[in-house]
């Protein structure tokens with residue numbers, strides 16, 4: 234096991250720069266998830282750690298060794314690919330044993346490690362099958378088995394669950410997390426699915442267009458998103474954003490351009506009239522008699538909660554209530570954002586205003 | 588009237604299917620009907636000439652004379668190699684054919700595979716190079732044979748000329764006049780023509796291998812050679828089996844190139860079974876004898892097909908998933 238350090242790493246394909254100076258520190262044994270929309274450079278960054286792409290600038294360290302010029306096989310990392318990349322002409326056992334056979338490891342050791350990995354992943358009965366004869370989830374497990382057998386310093390996962398159906402994905406999510414708790418191997422995991430990131434990570438790195446937008450523990454990102462991008466990306470359904478101005482004073486408030494005055498706990502000094510974006514998560518609305526009056530547009534009950542799209546002025550807001558809502562579209566309800574849980578962002582830069 | 592009427596249908600209304608009905612609508616027979624046109628064409632254009640050829644080999648037919656059945660006499664004339672009075676020219680042609688096929692196929696495979704791997708790399712002008720590689724395949728055989736004829740000409744050969752000017756030799760090489768030189772020259776020409784087919788087919792096969800397999804193998808610690816040995820080659824074996832079967836069959840039955848360049852000479856030293864058969868049947872007019880030589884090719888071809896049939900049987904890893 235080892236720590237991983239990424240220092241001011243850049244990547245250009247020809248003249249197009251896709252990673253613009255990224256700094257990430259990953260501690261020994263940590264489970265870090267790189268998350269961001271498709272095309273933001275997550276895979277590229279991961280492949281640079283693996284050594285499958287060369288590094289255009291900056292430094293990658295694994296343990297205390299700079300690996301920029303170390304060939305992939307000497308970096309002591311194992312990677313699980315999105316399409317699993319199982320060798321189709323080898324049985325499950327041979328797939329898992331391949332790296333050790335290449336190293337001319339003694340046969341008993343190979344067998345022992347393969348059967349141990351197979352035991353961890355519940356693959357004992359499938360060892361003689363070929364990849365074609367496996368289901369998606371089983372292939373996924375074999376790919377992980379191949380990584381486990383290596384007993385590497387670092388596990389790298391590139392969207393390992395995106396080829397699975399929704400139910401299996403939830404199950405594998407738990408399995409991977411359990412696996413990590415058991416092996417405690419430093420893990421870098423790439424996904425575009427923020428729910429995966431929230432549920433699995435020790436630390437989330439949110440990437441966007443080749444830069445790191447924010448880095449931190451899942452709930453830290455949820456509670457204090459550093460900017461509009463992270464605020465919108467983390468959480469499902471997404472945070473509501475309302476444009477408007479701060480009204481400072483004894484009882485500060487937020488006046489929306491689209492109509493309506495929203496509650497604020499505090500306003501920074503001298504911020505009166507400042508154009509901002511007011512952010513409130515759907516789950517942070519309450520039904521309250523003294524709330525803002527809103528016109529119901531859509532009601533979607535899911536049983537455990539009710540999702541309501543409502544309009545304040547001309548602004549549509551998504552709200553989630555624990556209560557069951559009987560209101561019909563067109564009717565008026567009174568909703569109150571919890572002023573302790575609202576977020577205010579600079580309208581120009583998108584940065585969080587404390 | 589939506590309630591069930593089962594059991595109330597008067598018995599005579601159910602007509603038992605006749606054998607003709609079965610022929611018309613039974614699933615298995617339906618398959619036969621769909622196959623019938625193709626089968627008819629195959630019988631007409633493949634099986635019939637083949638059967639006719641085999642039949643001719645049992646007669647003493649000559650051009651312009653129908654001939655009569657003479658049993659195995661034509662084959663007795665050919666004899667077996669250890670018979671004192673066997674047909675030496677025929678057995679020389681068998682030897683030539685085997686040498687020609689084996690040497691040319693092995694070299695074509697090696698060069699073709701090498702080219703395919705080369706073309707699969709990220710080369711500059713990749714598309715252009717790929718089309719250039721195809722040229723020998725596109726040029727009509729006779730045309731390329733004539734070109735080779737000049738290249739191997741005893742007086743004007745560009746090879747002799749170049750080597751002479753480089754000071755490596757001081758005489759013209761007698762490419763097509765010396766038996767072994769002639770064989771080598773023909774094999775070379777055949778390789779030149781056959782390599783593109785193999786290279787392009789194997790290239791197509793290479794391109795179906797997912798790059799992430801190489802990446803996975805590289806991370807597993809495989810060198811370039813081990814990548815080839817343990818990933819590329821095993822994944823390529825099915826397509827190698829197909830392409831080499833075709834290559835062997837085409838080389839074994841080659842006619843055009845030989846006929847255009849040497850006509851089997853000098854002194855029969857480059858006759859293949861195909862050219863000898865043509866010479867005896869058409870030029871000398873002994874249809875029965877020529878047919879016997881041609882028929883003698885069949886066991887060899889069957890053998891090659893059997894080898895590839897068993898080689899081609901889809902490997903276990905190619906078969907899909909019967910989940911238990």
Ligand SMILES: Nc1ncnc2c1ncn2[C@@H]1O[C@H](COP(=O)(O)OP(=O)(O)O)[C@@H](O)[C@H]1O
Nearest residue numbers: 246249251269270271272273274275276277278
């Ligand atoms: N080999 C390549 N050549 C050129 N551009 C590439 C290459 N690989 C990736 N890119 C570009 O780099 C950007 C980031 O890609 P990638 O890291 O795959 O994104 P993702 O976050 O979806 O994994 C994309 O805009 C992609 O088009």
Ligand SMILES: [Mg+2]
Nearest residue numbers: 275276277392
């Ligand atoms: Mg990706």
